[in-house]
Amino acid sequence: MAKLGIDKEFLRDFGKLERSVQVRVEEVFAKFEQATHAGLHLEKLHNARDDRFRTIRIDLFWRGVVLAPESGDTFTLLKVLPHDEATAWAERRRASVNAATGRIEIRDVAAIDATLPELVRHTGSSSEMLFEHVGDADLTRLGVDEQTLAFARALTHVSQLEAAEAFLPQNQWHVLYGLAAGLTPEQVWAELGAAPAPRPYDTDDLSAAVERTPERVVLVQGPQELMEVFRHPFALWRVYLHPAQYQVANATFSGPARVTGGPGTGKTVVALHRAHHLAQVGAGRVLLTTFTSTLSASLEAGIRLLADSTAVRDRVEVRHVDQLSYQIFAERHGRPAILRDKEEKDIWRRIVKRLDAPFTETFLAEEWRHVVLAQRVTNAAEYLAAKREGRGRRLGTRQRAQLWQAIWEFEEELKHRRVWTHETICVEATRLLDELPEQPYRHVVVDEAQDLHPVQWRFLRAAVAEGPDDLFIAGDTHQRIYSNRVSLRDVGIKVAGRSSRLTVNYRTTAEILGWSLGMLRGEAIDDMDGGLDTVAGYRSQVHGFPPELRAFRTQKDELDALVRKVREWQDMGVGPEEIGIAARSNMLADSAVTVLNAAGISAHSLAKAPGSEGVVRAGTMHRMKGLEFRCVAVIGVGEHAVPSSSAVTPSEEDEVTHAQDLQRERCLLFVACTRARERLHLSWHGSPSAFLDGFTS
Incomplete structure (x- = not known):
């Protein structure tokens, strides 16, 4: 039976076609098996550089371009264009099989042939060639x-290589770009994500090459699978893997494994594919989890798109950590009564007053969470011996005794009132899991790992038996937006020797990424495993406009300018749902929604309607986590708002925590800025945030 491959790039094009054309594409390719034999037929081209390219009629105006192998039964739909454009596109190009990776490649031979003589003509005056350091x-x-090598030898500047991305074979262009960025050949090979071939690839076998290129081509069999692909073209395009991501998602590990990477490098996509892969190859249950309900819902939608069978979907359970711990708790104890934040502060305040303790209620709450709960301290002797790394205020034996008395009284009051916090529910759920004769999951995949608390890590460790492929962790400590810090080794998770790092950003332009990374330069950020993480090597292969930074006298002036900026983006053809507004506070985000709606621009709050379509969405920087937009406006980046004073411990109370809080606020701004794919606008009224020092004139 003939198999139809659909080029990933065509999915993006398909979503932009008029609905009537989409319907015809669906009708034509639903009969594709017949189209390769009788009935509708694939037409050869008269002036083709590669006679394996064919066109197929969609209607009187539109034609599809299909790659038809000389042998085998895998055909690949590459384009649907107006008749003359389809013919011209196909006549210019040639398909090939990469000799090193075995993957399919398409190149614009006409563009290479036209550009190369010009490059050669201008190389005589250059003293240095771009790749003279590579043999x-x-x-x-x-x-x-051979053809790409000749082209590479004529290059004198990386800008020439960037201009050639549109017509060089994709894999080969990535090789050249990596080498131009300073990577060694070994590092470039690692980024290609290709295993050494057991024997030389057959470079004439296009069908085999297509099947070896799942990061570029989706294969469908039958009308039902085809309709599912066409039903979700944009979403499916976003969950496709690049080669380095594919290698990590489908690897076999002897124990817990981890993938790290900056924003836009595809960690979440890897986590999705990892869960899907584990569900396909095994019979055990797979937990795919993260730290918020919003991100959990996004992961669930991704799994529904990826899973090609009910059996696979049923083996993947998507829950955020608190949701799962509540369920396990409730099965034994019933629904818990949750202590509200205000009630907790009141309890600590009363204890401080009663004991006349030299601590603030905030310091006590942080000590309880980040020392006592994090290290499973249960009595005074354990607390006196506990490590307080990351807690800057030094405590003598007498002060520790006072502090333990306050914590003991707090925990006793929780018991007396029969109330629970999110953390204590997780602790109890872990105890219940430890009592089970068998863990509920065979595999656990964790996304946005940097924001989980140690008690949540112990809970996840207890949910899956130790063994091959037990835990898979995706995260980036540069994007930590909560105060939780953890050493994976301290919670029984050892990833040494099983860590991978993604460095290529596939979402954000180089200009936005470079500017955003500049805010973090010099920051010592942990790697969750006893070392420091680094931003070295992160890069984007897409170029665009630099961020805009604007100062205003009043908040009204700033919001009026926001309206003008959103209108400007819409006039450029940007859809309202492709525009995001980020603010540090709910109040400012809601003000932006009000002003935009008053100006006739439909806008909704992420807090009230996170999934709204056809509207501009505004929310706090925290709520922007995990989202992406073509254009983002980050507003209110003033000295009194960013960092938020309420989120930063005073230095006189705890110098180390003060520094950590400032770093977390800086990372929060970094997260908000890197939600933008193409355009980033930052604004403030009054004086700018200290985080913008060096970026404003």
């Missing part, structure tokens, strides 16, 4: 073929 043998070993 032919290394380039060939990395899959650069």
